[in-house]
Amino acid sequence: MSVAELKERHMAAAETVNSLKERLKQRRLLLLDTDVAGYARSQGQTRVSFGPTDLVCCRTLQGHTGKVYSLDWTPERNRIVSASQDGRLIVWNALTSQKTHAIKLPCAWVMTCAFSPSGQSVACGGLDSMCSIFNLNSQTDKDGNLPVSRMLSGHKGYVSSCQYVPDEDTHLITASGDQTCVLWDITTGLRTSVFGGEFQSGHTADVLSVSINESNSRMFISGSCDSTVRLWDTRVASRAVRTFHGHEGDVNAVKFFPDGHRFGTGSDDGTCRLFDIRTGHQLQEYNQQHDDNEAPHVTSIAFSTSGRLLFAGYTNGDCYVWDTLLAEVVLDLGKLQNSHDSRISCLGLSADGSALCTGSWDSNLKIWAFGGHRRVN
Numbered sequence: 001m002s003v004a005e006l007k008e009r010h011m012a013a014a015e016t017v018n019s020l021k022e023r024l025k026q027r028r029l030l031l032l033d034t035d036v037a038g039y040a041r042s043q044g045q046t047r048v049s050f051g052p053t054d055l056v057c058c059r060t061l062q063g064h065t066g067k068v069y070s071l072d073w074t075p076e077r078n079r080i081v082s083a084s085q086d087g088r089l090i091v092w093n094a095l096t097s098q099k100t101h102a103i104k105l106p107c108a109w110v111m112t113c114a115f116s117p118s119g120q121s122v123a124c125g126g127l128d129s130m131c132s133i134f135n136l137n138s139q140t141d142k143d144g145n146l147p148v149s150r151m152l153s154g155h156k157g158y159v160s161s162c163q164y165v166p167d168e169d170t171h172l173i174t175a176s177g178d179q180t181c182v183l184w185d186i187t188t189g190l191r192t193s194v195f196g197g198e199f200q201s202g203h204t205a206d207v208l209s210v211s212i213n214e215s216n217s218r219m220f221i222s223g224s225c226d227s228t229v230r231l232w233d234t235r236v237a238s239r240a241v242r243t244f245h246g247h248e249g250d251v252n253a254v255k256f257f258p259d260g261h262r263f264g265t266g267s268d269d270g271t272c273r274l275f276d277i278r279t280g281h282q283l284q285e286y287n288q289q290h291d292d293n294e295a296p297h298v299t300s301i302a303f304s305t306s307g308r309l310l311f312a313g314y315t316n317g318d319c320y321v322w323d324t325l326l327a328e329v330v331l332d333l334g335k336l337q338n339s340h341d342s343r344i345s346c347l348g349l350s351a352d353g354s355a356l357c358t359g360s361w362d363s364n365l366k367i368w369a370f371g372g373h374r375r376v377n
Contacts, residue, residue: 036327040325040326051331054331056369059367062363063090064090068363068365069083069112070083071346071347073115075351078093079092079094079115085110087109089103091122100136103146111126111160112124112159114164123172127158129158131184134148150189160208161175166214178197178206179197180207182194193234196240201243205225208252219277220232221254221277230244242277253298254266255303257303257307258306259307261277262276262307264301266301272322273285286320296316298313309323309324313358315343340364353370
């Protein structure tokens, strides 16, 4: 068979695949006779009462000299770890704004960071394709740097995301540009399971984000540049439990809903979406129309403790607070006083739901407290 014939057959196959994708998309739309917002309005649900006085910037954490890429809270809510283009991890006391640790990294090109459940260790990864673990109780070396306590090596592409398995300091899941996710045993430094890669049900492009189900830590989701989200069971690495379609751009952020039965996503297509893991259906799209038709990309998301609010950071510096029931924006932190000067690259809610932290390319982090010290519900 000639090269020309092969090219012709490849083009024909590609057209068939695209046609089938469009038919599947239309079929899914037909099955979705309503969405969460439509049903909520039919039941007389009213918009959640939430305004500028309900979320106030109470602290700005200054110390990084480069873009902030990632952040994470400890379970006890009073500490935050952040990763920056300046090649450092900083551990902050969120109550006093003081730095407790400034960790110089072996590789400056860091993309993600995470606190262990006990708060005794932090993990980070980036363009070196490694995941580095630091024990915060270790002694510093003669130069005052905290040594790496464990290097997790095995990915063949950059490490884009990492998260500790809930209630375990010994296991962690990473996502990578090599199209796989890996479950690690930190004690041995070895890979316990690899999700994707040579398996046909795996992602077909870089994996950008992971989220572990707090209600069932054997289940986790991953978002990818292939515009899909996949649900995995750590006991069955050979195939994804389910694949979720709908986005038309890279899926930059995934986060389980508080009840563990649903999850949210944020994408380069400018939308956030809510999916049900039991049915595989999309329940709601959160999309704010823009005058110039150029929707800013969603970089990061988080839910309130009840799930009624969805916080979403965008590349244009906006940070929307969505009413998840009615799919309406109730507040934009980007328009408030003391907001960030650049894109929101990461955000996270404290474990008790009392504060939101945002990180930005302006090199700062900001802590937003809920008015009257009330928890967000």
